[in-house]
Amino acid sequence: MGERLGDDDGFEVNKIRKRMRRQSILGLSIGSVLCFFVALCCAVGLAVRWKHGNGEKGKTIPLSDDPFFAWQGGLTPSSLVIKVGKSNEMANVTLVVRKVQGGVVFNNEQKSISTVITFIVVGLEPSSSYTYVVAKAENDEEEDTLAGSFSTPSPDGVPFSFKFAFASCASTGSNASVFLDILGTDPLFFVHMGDLHYEDIIEPEEQLYEDAIFAAASTFTQGSLYRNTPIVYMWDDHDFGSNNADSSNPGKASAWAAYRKSVPYYPLHTAKGVFQNFTIGRVPFILTDLRSYAGGNSTLGDVQRAWFFSQLLANKDAPLQVWICTKPxxxxxxxxxxxxARFVEERRLIADYMVEHNINNVIMVSGDAHMLGLDDGGRTDYSSDGGAGFPMMVAAAIDRPPSIKICELSEGHFPSVSYSWMAYDYVHQFGVMSVEDNGGQDVQIKLDGYGQIGGALISHLSKTFSPPFMKNGKDATLIADQVKCPKGTVPTPFTAVAVVAFILLAASIVMGVVTLKRVMRYRRNLSIMKVPRAANMSGHSDVGGGGRKGGMSSDGGKTTIGGGGGHSENVKLVDKREESSRSGSGQNEERRGEEGDQHVFSLYKVESGGQGRDVGTPSPFTKAVSDLKDWVSEAAKSGGMNGEGRTSRSVSTALHAPIPEEERGVRLDDSVSLRRAISKGTGIGGVASGSPSHPIRRDSDSLDSSDVMGGRESTHTAGLMQSEREGEGGEEGR
Structure with missing residues (x-):
């Protein structure tokens, strides 16, 4: 029986079209969502970057056109150094110091042509509190004033309890509120362990260094701290020269000169470098300059190292000595x-010196690494035989991006950053050492690490030590050194946002390319398959010798074959490239072949009607169809059909080689090859009708010579195979 083709094939075409639309919409939707998230990530990143600038949360203030500040240092039980910076070299400056609950103890006016005026306040009483006022006047008219305060320690060698704050790494001209938090802890003094600014000066110009110092000391928050808390300042790389600066810095002489002119300090030991020492109560402090002499295998240099060893040895009987070290x-x-880690020979030499001379009272405070960290001495022993492990605390950064240069510390480490859902904050970090000295060996040291997050001060670290402080930590140090600490800066949310945005952007591009390729492929297939449902057609088929005539028609995809008079048919191949038609009239009769059911499937629409003629330019496709028709004709004439016409069989198929499922679409279950159709039937005739039911490969399909009778090879590009009817009267005109 014949099969209805039009409805089924049209249904399949519509299914493919809908699937194409769904896939295209899905691909474009996913691409749009990914692009949206890329835009969102970029917007969040830009917002975070806008909020935090270049990672300098401290509200940096440019140098004022008329800076005026005062800061103090070089504190002793009976003296203090106050330096006043001003822009007008001709202005007169007056300093008045009063004892709290007392009278004026110091009153001095200086007329100077320098931008920095130094006051050395003497005659102070130990363990006392003072206030002072600095007045700047020009032309005998008071113009501006600054107020400050300080306290003096007990005489040297006398037990005295106190605390001091320490930190490092602040942006140039930082106005971060953490400086007020440091002031709020009420320290006796503040140790700035380097990177007072980040100007990275290498030019041998003293004025550049002076301007950078002015920018730091004249901001509101820093100025408030420095006016009310004496400072102990030792530079590091960025405020001595450029990043990782050493003795090769061409501007080092200018840096030394600017330090001596603008910074309050304790007595220096040489004209080169700024290493110094001082004592508070019974606790000596050693400040090493690790930049001025750094080079080769030494960061101290021979002169400073000899001085450093002498200080360690001289203080070995003190309950405690503090080494202020600006490098990790x-x-x-x-x-x-x-x-x-670069100067391992010198580090081992120092540790062995401590072991050799039984120096076990050292505690180190350090900066440079933008993190808080604390170790009890089990991680710091670099002596040859062990025994030089001292407590160490790292405190930074004041307002700089985080970095981790030290890890595996006994009490942990905290980089200077805090994350929240959509933003992050730099944690402004500093340390505080409290010394409780009741005389003799009854000394306790407490180390606290603080971080300011969103205006709130949080304690991260706290540990109490009692003498002797040092221990054997050689084995633990060797083990800890095998752990690789993260290099460089800790990734900030902006970095994470950028990475996510890049991944999403790449994914959206890939998705867009894949979607575009799929759309183009389906559009190419649709250009072949874009046909309406099968239409009715009628015609005659002349089959077999003896003039038996048959007819065939398709009504809604139903194919019939049978007898009738005349030879005529009208076939239209819808391929957008070629079309042929033949005309005639006849009658239709449904018949079933004796040898088996006919197998019909249509790849292109076939229409019938009226008179027609060949149109279009011959193409490879047209030639393939023509070759196939010739072959069918030869097969009929050579006896492939029953001369009596008892059997009439319709074969209408597009021969196709096996096609991958994704290219072929829906496979028709009743499809057969031409070889099967011919081998099982003695008569050939009929016309196929219907709509395409699956995409067709146009270039690669072929009919091998082994598949055809007589050895003739026919190649086609997937289209309609139109049967050829031959009779005694010959072929009617095309």
Whole structure:
């Protein structure tokens, strides 16, 4: 029986079209969503970047056209150094110091042509509190005033309890509120362990260094701290020169000169470098300059190292001595590091010196690494035989991006950053050491690490030590050094946002390309398959010798074959490239072949009607169809059909080689090859009708010579195979 083709094939075409639309819409939707998230990530990143600038949360203030500040240092039980900076070299400055609940103890006016005036306040009483006022006047008219305060320690060698704050790394001209938090802890003095600014000056110009110092000291928050708390300042790389600066810095002489002119300090030991020492109560402090002499295998230099050893030895009987060290002490040997890991021979020499001379009262405070960290001495022993492990605390950064240069500390480490859902904040970090000295060996040291997050001060670290402080930590140090600490800066949310945005952008591009390729492929297939449902057609088929005539028609996809008079048919191949038609009239009769059911499937629409003629330019497709028709004709004439016409069989198929499922679409279950159709039937005739039911490969399909009778090879590009009817009267005109 014949099969209805039009409805089924049209249904399949519509299914494919809908699937194409769904896939296209899905692909474009996913691409749009990904692009949206890329835009969102970029917007969040830009907002975070806008909020935090270049990672300098401290509300940096440019140098004023008329800076005026005062800061103090060099504190002793009976003296203090106050330096006043001003822009007008001709202005007169007056300093008045009063004792709290007392009278004026110091009153001095200076007329100077310098931008910095130095007051050395003497005659102070130990363990006392003072206030002072600095007045700047021009032409005998008071113009501006600054107020400050300070307290003096007990006489040297007398037990005295106190606390001091320490930190490092502040942006140039930072106005971060953490400076007020440091002031709020009420320290006796503040140790700034380097990177007072980040100007990275290498030019041998003193004025550049002076301007950078003025920018730091004249801001509101820093100025408030420095006017009310004496400062102990030792530079590091960015405020001595450029990043990782050492003795090769061409501007080092200018840096020395600017330091002496503008910074209050304790007595210096040489004209080169700024290393110094002082004592508070019974606690000596040693400040080493690790930049001015750094080079080769030493960061101290021969002169400073000899002085340093002498200080360690002289203070060995003190209950405690504090080493203010501006470079990270711990870390596995690495000649590329800007730390003691680069100078391992000198580090071992210092540790062995401590062991050799039984020096066990050292505590180190350190900066440079933008993190808080604390170790009890089990991580700091670099002596040859052990026994030189001292407590160490790292405190930074005041308002700089986080970095981790030291890890595996006994009490942990905290980089200077805090994350929230959509933003992040730099944690402004500093340390406080409290010394409780009741005389003799009854001394307790407490180390606290603080971080200011969103205006709130949080304690991260706290540990109490009692003498002797040092221990054997050699084995633990060697083990800890095998752990690789993260290099460089800790990724901030902006970095994470940028990475996510990049991934989403790449994914959206890939998705867009894939979607575009799929759309183009389906559009190419649709250009072949874009046909309406099968239409009715009528015609005659002349089959077999003896003049038996048959007819065939398709009504809604139903194909019939049978007898009738005349030879005529009208076939239209809708391929957008070629079309042929033949005309005639006849009658239709449904018949079933004796040899088996007919197998019909249509790949292109076939229409019938009226008179027609060949149109279009011959193409490879047309030639393939023509070759196939010739072959069918030869097969009929050579006896492939029953001369008596008892059997009439319709074969209408597009021969196709096996096609991958994704290219072929829906496979028709009743499809057969031409070889099967011919081998099972003795008569050939009929016309196929219907709509395409699946995409067709146009270039690669072929009919092998082994598949055809007589050895003739026919190649086609997937289209309609139109049967050829031959009779005694010959072929009617095309």
């Amino acid at each position: 002490w711990v870390g596995k040997e690495d000649r590329g590091e800007d730390s003691w």
